[in-house]
Amino acid sequence: MLFVKKEDSAPLPAPPLDAAAPAKTETATFALG
Amino acid sequence: MSGIVRTRVGYCGGTRENPTYRSLGDHSETLQMDFDPERLSYGDLLEAFWESHSPEYRSWSRQYASFIFFHGEEQREAALESRSREETRLKKRVYTEIVPYPVFYLAEDYHQKYYMRHYPELMSDFSRMYPDTREFINSTAAARVNGYAAGCGNLARLKSELGSFGLTPEGNKRLMDIVMSRR
Numbered sequence: 423m424l425f426v427k428k429e430d431s432a433p434l435p436a437p438p439l440d441a442a443a444p445a446k447t448e449t450a451t452f453a454l455g
Numbered sequence: 456m457s458g459i460v461r462t463r464v465g466y467c468g469g470t471r472e473n474p475t476y477r478s479l480g481d482h483s484e485t486l487q488m489d490f491d492p493e494r495l496s497y498g499d500l501l502e503a504f505w506e507s508h509s510p511e512y513r514s515w516s517r518q519y520a521s522f523i524f525f526h527g528e529e530q531r532e533a534a535l536e537s538r539s540r541e542e543t544r545l546k547k548r549v550y551t552e553i554v555p556y557p558v559f560y561l562a563e564d565y566h567q568k569y570y571m572r573h574y575p576e577l578m579s580d581f582s583r584m585y586p587d588t589r590e591f592i593n594s595t596a597a598a599r600v601n602g603y604a605a606g607c608g609n610l611a612r613l614k615s616e617l618g619s620f621g622l623t624p625e626g627n628k629r630l631m632d633i634v635m636s637r638r
Binding site: 436440 | 460461483484486487489490504508509519521522523530556580583594595616618620622
């Protein structure tokens with residue numbers, strides 16, 4: 423559960439950056455010690 | 456890094472099914488990312504990987520071991536070449552293991568976007584954008600804001616992209632304050 427202040431719980435639109443996410447991606451996986 | 460689309464932390468490389476932080480078994484703490492190959496190469500990520508830790512020291516535990524989990528032959532070859540280059544550069548043995556990607560177990564919510572969680576104003580904004588935690592974890596904007604919260608990036612870069620994060624004016628101010636406070 424994320425932190426939410428009761429008085430500020432009105433929804434916000436998704437970030438423009440997320441709407442612009444590329445459809446095609448590749449995946450990388452690392453353990454950094 | 457620009458070109459990273461999604462980030463998530465979890466557990467990988469071990470045999471225990473459905474590990475948790477308290478019951479990790481033989482898994483290692485792992486970072487997984489989706490990246491845009493048009494903007495970023497796997498080689499770029501490997502360079503960042505070597506710069507982010509000290510692979511010449513053998514880990515005392517499997518939890519904190521250094522691994523490259525390759526996805527496909529192309530990544531395997533790139534990883535082997537880069538490890539060889541790193542050993543030449545360091546003039547030391549590197550203990551990073553390069554193994555096929557097995558299965559990745561997503562860590563508990565409280566580990567995701569960990570640095571941002573120190574700032575209630577930012578978390579409040581994202582919780583209003585993404586009531587579903589899974590969508591929050593997959594948000595590019597959340598990954599970038601978490602990076603700034605962790606100490607990456609600089610003020611000029613933040614100003615150039617702040618409007619794309621979808622934060623409230625209060626959230627924008629908080630993030631600017633975070634970055635300006637470390638100048």
